[in-house]
Amino acid sequence: MSDSCQTYTVDELVKAKIIEKPLDGNHGAIHPKGNDFVEEGIPFVMASDLIGGTVDTIGCKFISSEQAESLRKGFAKPGDVLLSHKATIGRTAIVPKVHTDYVMLTPQVTYYRVRDKERLNNLYLKYYFDSPEFQNLFSQWAGGGSTRAYLGITGQLKLPIVVPSIDDQQFIAHILGTLDDKIELNRQINTTLESMAQALFKSWFVDFDPVIDNALAAGNDIPGALQAKAAKRKTLGDKRAGQHVWTSDEDARRASATEGASHKRKPLPDGLQQQFPDRFVFTEEMGWVPEGWDVLPVSDAIFINPKVSLKKGTLAPFVDMKALPTSGYSVDEISEKAFSGGAKFEVGDVLLARITPCLENGKTAVVDFLGSGQAAFGSTEFIVLRPKGEISTPFVASLARDANFRQHCITNMVGSSGRQRVQNSCFDSYFLALPTEGPVLQFFTRNTEPWFLKMTQAREEIKALSKLRDTLLPKLLSGELRIPEAEKQLAEVL
Missing domain, CATH: 3.90.220.20 (DNA methylase specificity domains)
Incomplete structure (x- = not known):
C-alpha cells in the first residue's frame, strides 16, 4: 500500500x-x-x-x-x-x-x-x-x-x-472483485446446470411428460389422476414444455435456474419421442405409470452402501458431513485420514445425508474428486448410492435431490426427535418407473453427463480462482504486490 x-x-x-x-x-x-x-x-x-x-x-x-x-x-x-x-x-x-x-x-x-x-x-x-x-x-x-x-x-x-488511500482501496476492490465475479459466475452456471438436470429428470421419470404428450397425440384416454397435468400439457401444444435438450454451454448460461418446465424449451427429437409409450397402466406401488415400464424399489434399481475395499489404518481421502453442499454437488473440503470406520465410496457414487437436519437441508454430493479404483470414506451419517445397470450418476444425483424422494426419506426416519436417521429399509418402499428397453435412459445419460462434467470443471476453476484471490489478498493489503504485477496475474486467469 x-x-x-x-x-x-x-x-x-x-x-x-x-x-x-x-x-x-x-x-x-x-x-x-x-x-x-x-x-x-x-x-x-x-x-x-x-x-x-x-x-x-x-x-x-x-x-x-x-x-x-x-x-x-x-x-x-x-x-x-x-x-x-x-x-x-x-x-x-x-x-x-x-x-x-x-x-x-x-x-x-x-x-x-x-x-x-x-x-x-x-x-x-x-x-x-x-x-x-x-x-x-x-x-x-x-x-x-x-x-x-x-x-x-x-x-x-x-x-x-x-x-x-481511496485509489488503493478501489484498486484492491477491483482486482479481488473481478476474481469473485468470475467465481460467482461459475457458481451460477453450476446452479443452472443442476436445475436443468433436475427438470429433465422430473419431466421424464416423475411427471412422465413425454408419455402424456404421446397419449394426447394418439387420442388415448388420460387417467383421471393425470388429467390436470394433461390439460397443462395440451395448452402448450407443439412446444411440449419440459423436454428441452440442451446441447451447449451457451444454452446453460442462458437457461434460468428457476426455469423449470418452461414453454421456451424445444421438443424432443422425433426418434426419441417415439421411444416413450402413449398409454398408462395402473400399479399398486406407484399408481399410473407408463405402459411397459418396470416398477422397481430404489433398493433394486441402485446399489445402497455398496462394498468398497478399504482396510483399517489405510490413509485415504476423508469427507465430513459439513462438506456436503445443500445446493450443487461439489465437495470442497477433503482431508486425509487413516480409515477407522465410516461410509466408504468410490468415484461416481452419490453421498446422501441420512440425519436431521442435514437431509432436510438437501445435503448431497457427487464423488467426482477420486481417481478410478481409488477409495475414500466419510461420516457414518452418509448413505452411499451407486448407479446400477443403465442408470447413471446424474440419474442417482437427480433422484437424491427430488422433492418426493427426500420427503419419503424424511417421513420414514427412525430415532429420537433430535437425531433421527434414514434406515436402508426406507429404499425398499420408494418405487421408480423405468423403461425396460430403448434409448431413454441412455439419452438421459448422454444429455446430462456433460452438464455434470461442466459442474466439476467449474468447481475446479472456482478452487483455483479462490486460491489466487486468497494469495493476492494479503500481498495487496501489505503493498507487497503493486498494480502492474496484480493486473498481469489477473489477466493470466481470465
Whole structure:
C-alpha cells in the first residue's frame, strides 16, 4: 500500500463519520423465533447464511414485514458489509440488492455501513475483514475455537482497520472483485446446470411428460389422476414444455435456474419421442405409470452402501458431513485420514445425508474428486448410492435431490426427535418407473453427463480462482504486490 495508509479503530471511523456505528440483530424476547418464520417476506439472515462471501437470500428464513417493523435494530441495507461475530465467527459478505428495502440480522451478525464513500470503499472493507491478519486477530479477541466464541459491538469498536488511500482501496476492490465475479459466475452456471438436470429428470421419470404428450397425440384416454397435468400439457401444444435438450454451454448460461418446465424449451427429437409409450397402466406401488415400464424399489434399481475395499489404518481421502453442499454437488473440503470406520465410496457414487437436519437441508454430493479404483470414506451419517445397470450418476444425483424422494426419506426416519436417521429399509418402499428397453435412459445419460462434467470443471476453476484471490489478498493489503504485477496475474486467469 501507499505511504498514506492510516490505521483507525472502528470507533474512530465512527467518530470521523466515515462509517455509521455497527449494529447487530435484536437480542432477547423480541428476537424472532422459529414459529415466526413465514414462506416469503423480509430475509432473516443468520451467520449460516453467509456462504462463500455472499448472502443466501433464497435459502434463508423469512419474517413478515409487520414483525420486522416492530424490531428496533438489525436493518441491513444493500451495500452494507456483514461480519459474523458469534459462534460461527469471521464470515463476511456484502448485502446484495433484494426485493425488499433491507434484510434483518440475527444477533450473530453485525453490519458495517459506509457513510463517506470518498474515504472508504465498502468492498475494500469486506476484503480487509477477509484478510488473514484481521481474521486471526478477530478470532483471538472472540475466543476462536470455542463454541462460545463471541465479540460483541463494544469489543468490535476497538478493532483496528487499516485504511489506505481511496485509489488503493478501489484498486484492491477491483482486482479481488473481478476474481469473485468470475467465481460467482461459475457458481451460477453450476446452479443452472443442476436445475436443468433436475427438470429433465422430473419431466421424464416423475411427471412422465413425454408419455402424456404421446397419449394426447394418439387420442388415448388420460387417467383421471393425470388429467390436470394433461390439460397443462395440451395448452402448450407443439412446444411440449419440459423436454428441452440442451446441447451447449451457451444454452446453460442462458437457461434460468428457476426455469423449470418452461414453454421456451424445444421438443424432443422425433426418434426419441417415439421411444416413450402413449398409454398408462395402473400399479399398486406407484399408481399410473407408463405402459411397459418396470416398477422397481430404489433398493433394486441402485446399489445402497455398496462394498468398497478399504482396510483399517489405510490413509485415504476423508469427507465430513459439513462438506456436503445443500445446493450443487461439489465437495470442497477433503482431508486425509487413516480409515477407522465410516461410509466408504468410490468415484461416481452419490453421498446422501441420512440425519436431521442435514437431509432436510438437501445435503448431497457427487464423488467426482477420486481417481478410478481409488477409495475414500466419510461420516457414518452418509448413505452411499451407486448407479446400477443403465442408470447413471446424474440419474442417482437427480433422484437424491427430488422433492418426493427426500420427503419419503424424511417421513420414514427412525430415532429420537433430535437425531433421527434414514434406515436402508426406507429404499425398499420408494418405487421408480423405468423403461425396460430403448434409448431413454441412455439419452438421459448422454444429455446430462456433460452438464455434470461442466459442474466439476467449474468447481475446479472456482478452487483455483479462490486460491489466487486468497494469495493476492494479503500481498495487496501489505503493498507487497503493486498494480502492474496484480493486473498481469489477473489477466493470466481470465
